[in-house]
Amino acid sequence: MTLAAGRVVSILAWVLAIAMLLSNVAAAQQVRIAFIPKNLGNPFFDAVYAGVQRAAGELGFSTVEIGPPTADPASQIPFIQQQVAQNVDAIILSANDAHAVVPALQAAMRRGVKVVTVDADAAPEGRQAYIQPVDFTKIGEEQVKLLAELLGGRGEIAILSATTTAPNQNFWIEGMKVELAKPEYSGMKLVKIAYGDDEPQKSFRETEALLAGYPNLRGIIAPTTVGIAAGAQALETNRAADRVQLTGLGLPNQMRQYVKNGTVTAFQLWDPSQMGYAAVYLVKAMVDGFEPKPGLSFAAGDLGERAFGENNVVIAGPLTTFTAENIDQFDF
Structure with missing residues (x-):
């Protein structure tokens, strides 16, 4: 091998090593979100999760949907604890009981996990913001x-x-x-x-x-x-x-x-997917350092700006009108 060829091989190896390093850093930095619905197998929450996935795809985040088979008051607690142990960056949850989940969610927030509720709120001390479907x-x-x-x-x-x-x-x-x-x-x-x-x-x-x-x-x-x-x-x-x-x-x-x-x-x-979509964009803002407060707003992708009301409540969108022209676009 000539000296010049050896230099080319060294440079290629260096470039490959840098690319692999950057890829590993990007993977390590990818935001991971757990969506915990009231119960699995519910078409309404499948639609919410579709919105979560759409926004995550736009932002390059990863998501998982995990939850109980039935909507019992304390049934979500083990899933919250499990996802915290797996070091997720955020939990998006529709609460079966406004108070039962609070201690587990507070423990999650102490670990730095962002907590956003959708559709059914937890008590305000158990989350950082709540996405309500409509006004x-x-x-x-x-x-x-x-x-x-x-x-x-x-x-x-x-x-x-x-x-x-x-x-x-x-x-x-x-x-x-x-x-x-x-x-x-x-x-x-x-x-x-x-x-x-x-x-x-x-x-x-x-x-x-x-x-x-x-x-x-x-x-x-x-x-x-x-x-x-x-x-x-x-x-x-x-x-x-x-x-x-x-x-x-x-x-x-x-x-x-x-x-x-x-x-x-x-x-x-209301279109349930809008709640999931807005929640993921709120997670992005929070991961970037934004702190939800009444009167402030954040960019929610193609939903536009969304403002925080009292107790950090956010309205996802207006009512959706269903007609023969659009009804087949929805599955819930």
Whole structure:
């Protein structure tokens, strides 16, 4: 071997060694995130994890989904402890119990693990931030707006709720009443609030009673996944979809057949994947030194800027409206 050739081999070996070193450093620096849902095998949390994976792919992070088979109060604790022992950089968790997981999460944070909750929050002392799916204060308003679009702003309407005591339902119904009192909805009249108790058969019967009792009824809002599915079945059975528009909050997989056959034109719910997506971008900001505080904001990828409210609560996104054009894009 000539001296020149020997130098070339030495340089190549040096370059290869540097490349391997840089590769090892990059691997060591890769952010590792554990997603712990309430329980495995739940399509809703599969959708959340899809958002986690999408953001992780954009950022070059690695992720694992691990959790209990059932949503028992203390069932997530061993998985939290296991992931801390494996030196993950962050835990994204949907809490089965707001308080049971706090000691394990506090121990994780003392080890430097970033803790973000999604969908179901832990007590604030057990996490650094909480990603809420939507602004729940606007659901009543958004539901009325959607029905007004479907009806052209005119006609008698009814609400099919869950139980008379359901706090979220009653809060949203009050929001609907406030919205309906605005001048732009003067052509719409709320004639009845019915309660199906979140039971399919009772919700079905209550819908039929609305159809029979109010012959001029043109629209129904069912802000409950059980109610809207049962309401759609009642409209289909009674061949009333041509005169009554049904909307509300529903699951795409439950409502797909009714949208495809024209029984329901449009309904809404939050997109679970947005919570997972936003949570990973928040982890990135925190790993880079950002400290969540009310009034501050962070860049959440293609969701844009997301701001922190009281107790470091972040809104992932607006309600998603599902129609025949987009419903097949969702699987939950």
